[in-house]
Amino acid sequence: MKYEIEAVIEKENYSNAGRTSRKIKELLIQIGVDSAIIRRAMVALYEAEMNVAIHTNGGKVRAAIASDVLDVTIEDEGLGIADLQQAMTAGFSTAPDSAREMGFGAGMGLPNIQRNTDRFSMSSTLGKGTVMRFAISLAPHSSDGAVGTALSMEPSKCIHCLKCVHVCPTQALRVHRKGPEILTHLCVDCTACMRVCPTGVFDFKADHALPEFEEGQIYCLPEALRGQFPLLSSPDALRGLLSPLTVENTIFSHTATWWMNGYLEFYRKRFVNNEFKIAPLCPSISRLIQLRFPSLLPHMLPLMTPLLSLREKIIDSDLVIVPSCPAEFSQAKGIHALNAVHAVHPRFFHSLLEKRINKEAVSQHPQTDSFQPAKDCLVVTGINQVCHFLDQIENGYLQDAGLVVLYACVGACYGSPVWTAPGAIAEKRSRYYDVMEGAKKELNPLYRVQPLMPRVGARLDEDMKRAIQKLNKIDEIAKTFPGNNCGACGSPSCLTHAEDIVLARTTDYECPFLVLSQSNASENASTEK
């Protein structure tokens, strides 16, 4: 269910600007939205309306209210914004005196909108105008939806091999006697545990069915899907098996990566003197940096990830997204009311294609230009390598790293554990076709206008005094452990085991290593006698 409303904003008609805001305010009151949330929505809407009235030749506002989100699109005809980052800076303004005299135009509008929304993007074409989109979650609790994990678990499959405990780069996993547990505030959806788990405990909850086909729906397919079968790397062959998919209603996620690559080329030519910058291609890496390497946040390029750029640009259509990992899955869902987004599990697509494929056909690869990543760009893949690399960077190798692309999966998204074909082979297969197709129109990624904030791990206790007590307790217990961080207890290190005990995450108080060595010692003693 959604309710939509559309209105015109006239140039310099300051007294009428705000009409739509008031109308929406009443709607929100009628459906019983919390007053603090209504106020956030009103600030964002009113500022956006005033912006159009002050700076442009007029525009259009469109708002949609679904059960738990208000989604707004504002399009204007005007000069466009040359430098979005500058425009976002508090205090920067190009407003005429007439607007300033009324108490507007002090350069606080865009920052005000950004602060009061849960999703915010802008794209601008010089000489044409600007499109601004934002959304506000109407449910009081979910305003910062980015935290948490999209990973799901089937604990009954766990054989307590403890492999995941050792590979998790953020120490987010525990396998105590009662079964595996994810500390969601630490998980960055990197798939390291999915990759090593021999029994498939970890997954994510995308649909295992296709939604009903509808006119205007767009399928967003991962590049790696084309590389799964030897005969399907041509986009046409793939679509042939997935009718009624056509060139018009499919888009490969690579398209958005190409937008990003185009930007990186441009950026490298114009700005970079080997300055360390991270291109935000892999959503999991952004979260890893927020959590474990916050000092490197200023080095992130101010762009949205390819999938987010893509989603924002085609947000008017109903989308069927096939995410290739849990991190993409959570980005695909996001919050929005303008359209329906279905996330279909890549394994479902894989098995669907497997059933339909004609295995007798002969593979034919045409000779085309192969895909080239941005030149001179350092690419590091695999979460272990990435962590090691970032550790070293933090310890003083900033000067000559230059532009860096990092992926959590080995071999980038082709190496996601959801795929069957080896990443390198899938990548080689899909290389033969240029799939830019209809998406060449807008060759730019979207700027990220919402700052990436450091992610704070959970505190030991709300109360500072008790937190310090707990800290002492943890130290005390940790001292009794051998300090070899063997992980046999199901916590990744001796210190985290002590923390788990103090925070009541486990009742396995004993250190298996100590127990074993003590019993060995007493056995030896008895044989000596």
Place this chain on the structure above:
Amino acid sequence: MLLTDLVQELGLTPLTPQLPLDEAAGIERAYVSDLLSDVMGNAPGDGVLITVQVHANVVAVASLAAQKAIIFAMNRRPDENTCLKAAEEGIHLFSSSLPAFEIAGMLYRNGVRSLKE
């Protein structure tokens, strides 16, 4: 501080006489600003706004920012239409001959703050 006490102590001229003054209505928060984006972004809800801006958008902004009343400093007065609109929105308008600084000082002395303590 009670709204009625406020009117008396500051000698405010009511500009929305059609709105009855609730005897029990209290004022705990206030904000001084002529910058409407600042008001929207930062003025505490259920408060009083002190400003010299008198055009119609002030009322719209005050309504969005959930203000109970607006005090116009230095004898400034909005036009008739703006007063009517404010009354419709249930926002009390007052005019005062004092500068904003003096009005704010008076409110502060009576325990009104802009921040929660």
